[in-house]
Amino acid sequence: MAAINKADFSAGILFILFGAVFGLQCLGLEMGTTLRMGPGYFPAVLSVILLGLGAAIVVSSFGSIGEDVGNYAWRGMVFILAAPIFFGLTVRGLGFVPSIFLTTLIAALAGLKLKPLYAVALAVAVTIFCTLVFSVALGLPFRRFGPWLPF
Known part of the structure; x- marks a missing residue:
């Protein structure tokens, strides 16, 4: 065989x-x-x-031996799948900036080694980068802050 x-x-x-x-x-x-x-x-x-x-x-x-498929990283799969779903459901209501920030935080929960301070720093950096690229540089027509927010 x-x-x-x-x-x-x-x-x-x-x-x-x-x-x-x-x-x-x-x-x-x-x-x-x-x-x-x-x-x-x-x-x-x-x-x-x-x-x-x-x-x-x-x-x-076929014809090669590799490691068996081990335990599934359920935590990672749940949070990585939840992040873009969350973004899609909230980008119009919360706006681009809060949705990107929270989506990055949700995705950061997939890893066990990322400390909370680094997760927040990553979320801030990704939010600034995405806002500069998609809103400022490309001029995409979306609201930075949506109607669900009081400001």
Whole structure:
């Protein structure tokens, strides 16, 4: 029986599953062309890339021995998944600045080694950087502070 690297095999299957989901999402959307992309173009390209990478990883997992898949980092998965969901749900109500700050703090909770003071410093730095890039430099039309705040 051939050796299988279980971690690589599992990762490849996840890539294939995500690629299939993106592929199914773009079926009913207009594709457009490379120069004039429709709403289905990017998900289709992403789907093909994920399916290809997944297949390559699955194939390369055969014939190599790797470490077993250990315990899952549930804490990390929960907070990393929660952060962009929180941002999407609050960016219009809280505004860009508070949402970015709180999203960064939520994502920082995923790590066990990050101290609270460093997490706050990171959140401040990311908030300043994102505000300068997206609001000032790119001039994207969003509210820095939203209607949910009293000021």
